[in-house]
Amino acid sequence: MRIITLTLFTFIFITLTACSFVKPYQVDVQQGNIIDKKVLEQIHLGMDKDQVTNILGAPLLNYPFGSDTWEYVYTNQVNGGKIVVNHLRLEFKNGKLTKFLP
Numbered sequence: 001m002r003i004i005t006l007t008l009f010t011f012i013f014i015t016l017t018a019c020s021f022v023k024p025y026q027v028d029v030q031q032g033n034i035i036d037k038k039v040l041e042q043i044h045l046g047m048d049k050d051q052v053t054n055i056l057g058a059p060l061l062n063y064p065f066g067s068d069t070w071e072y073v074y075t076n077q078v079n080g081g082k083i084v085v086n087h088l089r090l091e092f093k094n095g096k097l098t099k100f101l102p
Contacts, residue, residue: 026080033057035074035086040102043090047097052090059090068092 033056042055052070061071072088091099 028079029077030075032060032074033072035072035088035102040088043097043100045097045099048095049092049097052097056088 035056039055043052056072059070060073063069068091070090070092072090074086075083076086077083087102089101090097
């Protein structure tokens with residue numbers, strides 16, 4: 001009986017400690033508008049709001065007191081690692097892009 005109990009205890013101990021060595025798969029998490037170099041190369045000063053929306057999509061943040069500043073935020077986390085944040089601010093005047101800060 002003692003051998004069975006010892007064997008069972010050893011089996012349970014090995015099974016439970018083995019779980020701590022295996023890292024489970026974690027899903028990549030992307031949120032917001034995807035901002036990369038290809039997209040930024042298409043943006044230039046003087047574009048109107050419709051052209052920018054066609055390239056970048058709708059802005060994530062609009063300022064409530066005026067729609068002349070748009071904010072695009074994109075976060076990416078690969079396999080549970082560090083969260084990388086990309087931020088883009090666009091400023092318009094008279095419906096034309098006057099400044100963008102990546």
